[in-house]
Amino acid sequence: MNAQQPLPLIGVTMGDGAGIGPEVIVPAVLDPSTLSRCRPVVIGDAARLRQAARILAVDCEIVTVPTPAEAAPAPGRIDVVDLGLLPADLPWGRLSAVAGHAAYEYVRRAAELALAGAIDAICTAPLNKEALRAAGHVYPGHAELLAHFTGVEEVSMMLSTEKVKVIHVTTHMGLIDAIDRIEPGLVERTVRRGHEALVRVGVDEPVIGVCGINPHAGENGLFGYGEEEEKIVPALERVREDGIDARGPLPADTAFFLASRGDYDLIVAMYHDQGHGPVKVLGIEAGVNLTVGLPVIRTSVDHGTAFDIAGTGKAGAGSMIEALRQAAGMSTAR
Structure with a gap:
């Protein structure tokens, strides 16, 4: 300054x-x-x-x-x-x-x-x-x-701690409603908002990890009804076309561990508790909530x-x- x-x-x-x-x-x-x-x-x-x-x-x-x-x-x-x-x-x-x-x-x-x-x-x-x-x-x-x-019309919630940053595709709604609300356009807009926010504060080439919805990110159709392929994969394909390094869908149970050791600059959570739980375990006292968009x-x-x-x-x-x-x-x- x-x-x-x-x-x-x-x-x-x-x-x-x-x-x-x-x-x-x-x-x-x-x-x-x-x-x-x-x-x-x-x-x-x-x-x-x-x-x-x-x-x-x-x-x-x-x-x-x-x-x-x-x-x-x-x-x-x-x-x-x-x-x-x-x-x-x-x-x-x-x-x-x-x-x-x-x-x-x-x-x-x-x-x-x-x-x-x-x-x-x-x-x-x-x-x-x-x-x-x-x-x-x-x-x-x-x-x-x-x-x-x-x-x-639309904003995203981002939680920020020293170890992990997470942005949410959906937040304050029931889990069934959240899964219904998730669609490729919303996932894409959320990833883009997260990428823009990190670039704005000096992360030139953010690496973004995107969680799946089901356990093990569906494990090739073993869990769920193909939500990852239907709702998340098309969004990731579109943002990658613009040079955004968004990886996934990732199993949520390991994504936050990988982020905490530095593999990802940002995690995209699909629903409220998927993102809030790990962040608050890592330290609610030092956590900050940002509204992106x-x-x-x-x-x-x-x-x-x-x-x-x-x-x-x-x-x-x-x-x-x-x-x-x-x-x-x-x-x-x-």
Whole structure:
């Protein structure tokens, strides 16, 4: 980065205020490594962040700013675009339609700011899908919500850890529905989005491993009904024509091991648990969730609202710090 170029401005949405979002944001945005890479500004509720800081016994100044441009991040200071949507007595760790609506509004404002160029990337604390639905906002999660706000029809979820990166063909749907949804066009678009994302952050010639659907990737028709040949192979043939190094279909039970030792830069998972399980075993605390295919950069923690420990000060901020690091890195690469 040029010495005169300012650090990227990252909008940090507070997530569900009844969960651990405020408690992981406070230490993460104050962390010296964060401040060395970016200028974080929280989009949420200043009063809730002050409550979180008291719970954590963190001495800091929480400053409300009208716009991200007026933020001046510094050691011991947290800048907040304050939407003021949460009541002072909102309980920690309980499902709340009020908190669900507030989380929706934080993301909406962040999307507006990103599209307007007022922030360089979005980094999200976790929201709660039930609370979102209770507030009348029926979206499976952040990815679909951001796609709606940015006018994008289709995005992909990518999970990133130090050892493994995985992008999903399908995510938040039942397994039977996922298998029905998988088709060559969707597999092809997912592989291309994954390839583009890696190139964007400096992997010049990514090697991509693509999982099968059935055990042992069907083992030449022994398992399943030819789904690999019907749904995956045609997609791989098309992307290879354009020089993308996509290999498979691979048995999923070995693909992640091979990726963890460096054989693949990215694994393409066919459905939610096929990708999420191995990644979370490898380290949920350092995992980051990226939404690929948006016109804005978005990273997130790879954990939920953790209502069981919200308000106790026990939540670790490692995933949020890593999400901010990757948001800053992608902003700079762009």
